[in-house]
Amino acid sequence: xxxxxxxxxxxxxxxxxxxxxxxxxxxxxxxxxxxxxxxxxxxxxxxxxxxxxxxxxxxxxxxxxxxxxxxxxxxxxxxxxxxxxxxxxxxxxxxxxxxxxxxxxxxxxxxxxxxxxxxxxxxxxxxxxxxxxxxxxxxxxxxxxxxxxxxxxxxxxxx
Amino acid sequence: xxxxxxxxxxxxxxxxxxxxxxxxxxxxxxxxxxxxxxxxxxxxxxxxxxxxxxxxxxxxxxxxxxxxxxxxxxxxxxxxxxxxxxxxxx
Amino acid sequence: xxxxxxxxxxxxxxxxxxxxxxxxxxxxxxxxxxxxxxxxxxxxxxxxxxxxxxxxxxxxxxxxxxxxxxxxxxxxxxxxxxxxxxxxxxxxxxxxxxxxxxxxxxxxxxxxxxxxxxxxxxxxxxxxx
Numbered sequence: 494x495x496x497x498x499x500x501x502x503x504x505x506x507x508x509x510x511x512x513x514x515x516x517x518x519x520x521x522x523x524x525x526x527x528x529x530x531x532x533x534x535x536x537x538x539x540x541x542x543x544x545x546x547x548x549x550x551x552x553x554x555x556x557x558x559x560x561x562x563x564x565x566x567x568x569x570x571x572x573x574x575x576x577x578x579x580x581x582x583x584x585x586x587x588x589x590x591x592x593x594x595x596x597x598x599x600x601x602x603x604x605x606x607x608x609x610x611x612x613x614x615x616x617x618x619x620x621x622x623x624x625x626x627x628x629x630x631x632x633x634x635x636x637x638x639x640x641x642x643x644x645x646x647x648x649x650x651x652x
Numbered sequence: 653x654x655x656x657x658x659x660x661x662x663x664x665x666x667x668x669x670x671x672x673x674x675x676x677x678x679x680x681x682x683x684x685x686x687x688x689x690x691x692x693x694x695x696x697x698x699x700x701x702x703x704x705x706x707x708x709x710x711x712x713x714x715x716x717x718x719x720x721x722x723x724x725x726x727x728x729x730x731x732x733x734x735x736x737x738x739x740x741x742x
Numbered sequence: 743x744x745x746x747x748x749x750x751x752x753x754x755x756x757x758x759x760x761x762x763x764x765x766x767x768x769x770x771x772x773x774x775x776x777x778x779x780x781x782x783x784x785x786x787x788x789x790x791x792x793x794x795x796x797x798x799x800x801x802x803x804x805x806x807x808x809x810x811x812x813x814x815x816x817x818x819x820x821x822x823x824x825x826x827x828x829x830x831x832x833x834x835x836x837x838x839x840x841x842x843x844x845x846x847x848x849x850x851x852x853x854x855x856x857x858x859x860x861x862x863x864x865x866x867x868x869x870x871x
Contacts, residue, residue, distance in 0.1 A: 534708045537807065542837050581727050584720055599716035616701045620712035623719070630723050631837070634730035638844040645851055646737030657772035665764040672756040673749070679801035681821045686800060690827045691820040694806070698813045706806035706826040707833070715830060722834050729841030733848040 508559070516558035523551040531628040535617065541624040545631025552636045561644055561651030570640075570648070573633050580629030587622050755796045762789035776853065776860045780846050787839045791832045798825035 501510050531544030556564040588599045596603020601619025602612035610618060644651040676683035693710055703709040711719055750757060766789060769782025806826035808818060850860060857865050 535703050535705055537705065538707075540705075540708050540711065540833075542833060577727065577730065581723055584723055588716070588720060599720070601713070613700065613702050616713055617703055620701065620703060620708060623712055623716070624708070627719065627723055630727060634726050634841075637730050638733055641733050641737045642844065642847050642851065645855070646739045648738075654772050657768060660771065661764050661768040664767060665760050668760045668763070669757065672753055672760070675753060675756060677752045678755045678796065679799045681800045681803070683797070685797045685828070686821075686825050690798075690825040693826060694820045694823045695818060698808055698810055698818075702810065704808050704810045704813075706808065706823075707829050710826055710830045711833065718830075718834055722837060725838055726841045729845050732845050736845075736848045736852055 505560075512558050516554050520551045520555060523554070524548055527551065527628075527632075531624055532621075534624050535621065541627030542631055544624075545628040546635055548628065548632040549635030549639070553639050556639065556643065556651060561640060561649070564636075565640070565648070568636070570637075573636055576629050577633030577637070580626045580631070580633065583626030583629070584623050587619060587626070591619075756793070759789045759793045759796070762792070774862045776850055776862060780843065780850065783846075784839065784843060787835070791835055791839075794828045794832050794835075798828035800824055 497510070504510065527544045527547035527550075529544075530539035530547055531541055534540035534544070552564050552568060555567065587601070590607075591600050591603045592598045594603045594606050601615045604615045604619065605612050640648060640651070676685075680686075693706060693714065697706050697709040697714070698704060701709045701713050703713075763786055766782045766784070766786030769785065770779050773779055773782065800821065800823075802822070803824040804822060806824055806829070808823070853865070854860055857868050859865060859868075
């Protein structure tokens with residue numbers, strides 16, 4: 494009880510121990526659900542955009558319940574930028590790879606020469622690859638939009 | 653000024669409502685939107701891509717260009733926000 | 743009169759979207775505050791997204807997620823499945839609208855930093871002097 498009182502006394506204005514604890518418990522499950530939505534896009538409603546937005550929302554929840562510095566400690570700006578670039582690169586790289594292996598641009602069945610999965614299997618798996626790329630890019634851009642707009646470009650405590 | 657805006661809004665709405673007179677009824681399976689291209693997707697997408705979710709199949713495979721340049725669009729939006737707002741040199 | 747009512751009831755979804763679009767349009771051209779204009783643009787986009795999604799509806803249609811082995815064995819009747827194409831296009835449109843909102847908010851923050859206000863006429867006054 495005393496520990497709780499000490500921790501409550503340390504909180505700044507507008508921060509609540511209940512909300513912080515709830516967000517701390519929920520964020521791993523939100524991220525797990527986001528990954529599920531990305532990966533399970535073939536068989537249920539979902540896909541790269543939706544899952545990426547859910548993954549980004551977990552960091553937004555952290556930045557709202559604690560402050561923006563805390564969420565930037567968990568995923569630094571450099572890592573965020575690398576993930577965003579990597580996502581766009583996965584998408585365009587897959588498309589260019591298809592063209593290099595003799596098919597049309599974005600015709601995944603041409604990748605059969607690289608790993609023999611069958612042309613139809615590659616068309617299914619190629620969709621999976623680009624969904625992962627889209628998910629990474631969308632997550633990174635959503636988090637970056639929130640950080641920049643929420644802190645008016647100063648990247649400090651934020652909202 | 654506000655009255656002018658209100659009148660312009662009403663006129664636009666009336667023109668659009670007049671345009672909906674020629675639209676097919678809601679939920680009509682024989683509507684033009686449902687008779688040309690989409691039947692090909694519904695009938696052949698599963699056999700050609702082995703993806704049961706037709707929306708994902710069309711988004712990722714048949715309309716890959718669309719999705720690719722859309723990723724480029726949100727990437728550019730992120731770059732634009734950073735370059736418009738960022739003040740501190742990091 | 744009865745014909746007119748029957749016409750409305752057969753297409754009442756379009757009437758709803760036109761009303762929603764008029765609200766957004768009025769907010770875009772009638773309001774003076776830039777944030778209110780942005781919210782109006784979002785309402786406008788929502789109306790258009792709803793219009794396209796409703797164009798894909800078929801009465802009694804099922805969702806466009808099929809049973810793979812069933813379809814590979816027996817094929818599928820296209821009139822029984824909702825049209826997936828508008829859903830794909832609107833998925834794209836939603837993400838684009840989010841990016842447009844983000845860029846617009848960034849530009850609005852920059853305007854506020856420069857002029858100290860978001861009212862259109864006050865900005866014009868400060869521009870004029």
